[in-house]
Amino acid sequence: MTAPGTAGRGGTPQTAGSTGLRGASGRPGEGGRTAAVPPSSTGPRSAADAPRPPVSHGGWDARSHALLGPRGGSGPAPAAVPASGKPTAAGPRRSADPVKALLHRHKDLCERAVDPLEIAAGLEAHGITDRIAARFRHRDVFSLAEELYARVPGNTAEPAPRPGPENRPARGAALALLPGTAAALAATGWTLLEGPARTAAALLGTAAVTTAVLLCLRQGPLRARGRRPARAVRTGAVHTAVLIAFAVCGPGLTARLTTGGPGDAVLFAPGPPAALAVSVAPAAWCAGLLAAGARRRLGDSRRLDDFAAGMRPLLLGVAGLYTTALAAVAVATGLLLTDGSTPTTTVTLGLLLFTARLLAVHGFPEAAATGLGAACAGQALAILLLLAGRLPGLGLLARPVDAVTAAWGPGAVSALACGAAAGGLLVHTTAVLSRASAHT
Numbered sequence: 001m002t003a004p005g006t007a008g009r010g011g012t013p014q015t016a017g018s019t020g021l022r023g024a025s026g027r028p029g030e031g032g033r034t035a036a037v038p039p040s041s042t043g044p045r046s047a048a049d050a051p052r053p054p055v056s057h058g059g060w061d062a063r064s065h066a067l068l069g070p071r072g073g074s075g076p077a078p079a080a081v082p083a084s085g086k087p088t089a090a091g092p093r094r095s096a097d098p099v100k101a102l103l104h105r106h107k108d109l110c111e112r113a114v115d116p117l118e119i120a121a122g123l124e125a126h127g128i129t130d131r132i133a134a135r136f137r138h139r140d141v142f143s144l145a146e147e148l149y150a151r152v153p154g155n156t157a158e159p160a161p162r163p164g165p166e167n168r169p170a171r172g173a174a175l176a177l178l179p180g181t182a183a184a185l186a187a188t189g190w191t192l193l194e195g196p197a198r199t200a201a202a203l204l205g206t207a208a209v210t211t212a213v214l215l216c217l218r219q220g221p222l223r224a225r226g227r228r229p230a231r232a233v234r235t236g237a238v239h240t241a242v243l244i245a246f247a248v249c250g251p252g253l254t255a256r257l258t259t260g261g262p263g264d265a266v267l268f269a270p271g272p273p274a275a276l277a278v279s280v281a282p283a284a285w286c287a288g289l290l291a292a293g294a295r296r297r298l299g300d301s302r303r304l305d306d307f308a309a310g311m312r313p314l315l316l317g318v319a320g321l322y323t324t325a326l327a328a329v330a331v332a333t334g335l336l337l338t339d340g341s342t343p344t345t346t347v348t349l350g351l352l353l354f355t356a357r358l359l360a361v362h363g364f365p366e367a368a369a370t371g372l373g374a375a376c377a378g379q380a381l382a383i384l385l386l387l388a389g390r391l392p393g394l395g396l397l398a399r400p401v402d403a404v405t406a407a408w409g410p411g412a413v414s415a416l417a418c419g420a421a422a423g424g425l426l427v428h429t430t431a432v433l434s435r436a437s438a439h440t
Helices: 062-072 098-105 107-112 116-125 130-136 141-151 170-176 178-192 196-218 230-259 271-278 280-300 304-337 343-361 365-389 395-408 412-432
Strands: none
Touching (some): 098 141, 107 116, 107 141, 130 141, 170 178, 170 280, 178 271, 178 280, 196 280, 230 271, 230 343, 271 343, 280 304, 280 343, 304 343, 365 412
């Protein structure tokens, strides 16, 4: 018998497994047996002394099982080990860096972003929430966006702060006062002049107010950003013009259709458009206040839920502040012009237009056009019901409108239609503008 560690037949070294030095479990050193003794270093070096896999119990791993084969133990044979010595996974290999895969997927967003806030907003728009961010080993979307921004080549420096609404030039504030100034001049001419001169003053005032309002909508806080669908923009403009026409002529027309004759109702009431023109300045100021608050909360919030929770009261507060300012302007305008218009009609229409403009400014013109169209449809339906009620046998159709008019006056139809649309649009505005993606 050859001693352990020496060459056996054919010069093959005999290991502990071939000489019965292993126990029943197949592990070296078990069952009271001793491990193989290494050969003496003083004798001549033979093939048995050449470098070879270890035969002792040290480094016992999957490769040792593979070298021993099924004879070494009673358990099932382990999986084969490749030549590289590294075991391979049974399933598909996953990326060791999930953030790198996310960066590759949103490469365009990360390269165009000027700060991490834009990346956070874009990730939220793609449906990535704080819970999903935890899968990328980050506590929230903002932390994940900061790492994505830092990994983009060329974004190693700290991002420069963006100019907020508080840094806008004073020209924007002066521009917001132009519609009110033109409306005041037109209202003065309407009050002092008579006959054709009054008509000419009304036409010139309407043109001046329209031009000033368009200038305000192209600059300042009320300017819509980015590319907008042309169809939605045109539809919203048409609906706005129709609603203002209803505010001017709707109450008088409703009163005449209800009474069945001309009566004493004033067909043309310049009070609502004049008040709306004056309220452009408060609307621009409130829109700037909303934008400034959103930017501040974007920098302070660490979770999307925290940002949304802080934006909802801000949105409602801005809407309430504008409504209060518009109510004061509407009351003052009604007292100066004495045209019979009710402040409720002006306030509900103004709130509807304000919420629709906020949606358009932040990239939701389709929803704005839908809300305006709903108000137009409601008022048009009321007029059609009154006209149909004058036909023989169809008087029942006009009774709902007659009841509303008799209870609250001819302006109640417009107030109800605009109020319902403004309420629904305000709920939608609170939902969509509380997202971070709406403010970057």
